[in-house]
Structures are given as C-alpha cells and as structure tokens.
Amino acid sequence: MQPPTVRVLHHWPQPSTWSAARVLASETQLILQYSTQDDEVVLFQFPLVRAFQFGSPNDEALEGHPLVRSGLQRYQVHHVEHSPWIAELEKRNAVHPRHDRSAFLEHLVHYIFTFQDATLECIACEGPFWKSEVRVFTSAADAQAAWAQLVAKVFP
Numbered sequence: 001m002q003p004p005t006v007r008v009l010h011h012w013p014q015p016s017t018w019s020a021a022r023v024l025a026s027e028t029q030l031i032l033q034y035s036t037q038d039d040e041v042v043l044f045q046f047p048l049v050r051a052f053q054f055g056s057p058n059d060e061a062l063e064g065h066p067l068v069r070s071g072l073q074r075y076q077v078h079h080v081e082h083s084p085w086i087a088e089l090e091k092r093n094a095v096h097p098r099h100d101r102s103a104f105l106e107h108l109v110h111y112i113f114t115f116q117d118a119t120l121e122c123i124a125c126e127g128p129f130w131k132s133e134v135r136v137f138t139s140a141a142d143a144q145a146a147w148a149q150l151v152a153k154v155f156p
Contacts, residue, residue, distance in 0.1 A: 008078055015035070018035075019115050019116060020034070021115045021118060033147055041142075051123045059117075066084075075114055079111060080112060085110055107125045
C-alpha cells in the first residue's frame with residue numbers, strides 16, 4: 001500500500017481558529033456545521049457515510065495524530081489519499097462471503113476537518129448518486145434555519 005498523503009482542500013471553506021463544530025449523524029448520513037475566519041457559517045451534508053469519528057485530538061494535541069507527518073494541519077479541511085482507515089475498513093469487511101474489494105472501495109473518500117477543540121474524520125461515499133453538499137451562509141439565522149431543515153430531512 002502506498003503511504004497516505006493528506007491534502008488541504010483549499011477550495012472548501014476552512015474553519016476559523018475558534019470554531020465550535022456541531023455534528024449530527026445517523027447510520028448513513030452526517031451533517032456538520034462550523035464557522036469560518038470571515039464569520040461565515042458552513043453546513044456540510046454527507047448523504048452516505050461509511051464511518052466517522054469526532055473528538056480528540058484538539059488543536060494542541062494534533063501532533064499526536066498519525067497523519068500529521070503526511071500533511072495534516074490545524075484549522076483545515078483535508079482529503080486523505082491512500083487512506084489507511086479506508087484500507088482497514090476494507091480488510092474488516094473482507095470476511096463477508098460476498099465481499100468485492102473493488103466495489104467496496106469504489107467512491108470512498110476520507111475527509112479530515114481539524115477544529116480548535118476536536119477533529120472530525122469521515123469516510124464518505126461520493127459517486128453518481130451521492131454528492132456531499134457544502135453551503136455557506138453569511139447570516140447565522142439563515143444557517144440555523146438551514147440546519148433545522150436538514151435535521152428534519154435526515155431525521156424525520
């Protein structure tokens with residue numbers, strides 16, 4: 001397996017140094033909200049998620065993350081190429097009697113969001129039927145209304 005490479009997604013809105021992230025997830029979907037340096041509010045919706053973890057490390061302990069030597073940075077949105085986490089998930093699933101390695105790996109993307117007090121890692125499936133959506137709001141009230149609509153849609 002090739003070594004992982006972590007790339008900052010500069011075209012995506014980056015978190016502020018003080019942003020308090022909010023996550024709501026179901027078995028297959030994840031919604032994320034955070035603030036940018038320009039006081040915008042960002043909503044991400046991942047419509048098909050295979051796995052996620054949210055919590056440690058915070059910005060002060062990020063150096064302890066295993067991907068920091070591969071390019072992981074504070075207060076950024078990242079894409080992990082040659083993800084060891086995706087490889088681990090595929091290996092775990094390989095015991096399934098109808099496991100198909102290429103079908104399992106197809107369209108999986110590993111994202112990492114680093115915030116002040118937490119890190120979100122997410123393995124999302126992004127293909128012709130599932131696209132992650134990013135919405136940016138300049139008004140906190142508009143962002144809150146959009147959050148409420150997403151919550152009602154994902155958790156009817």
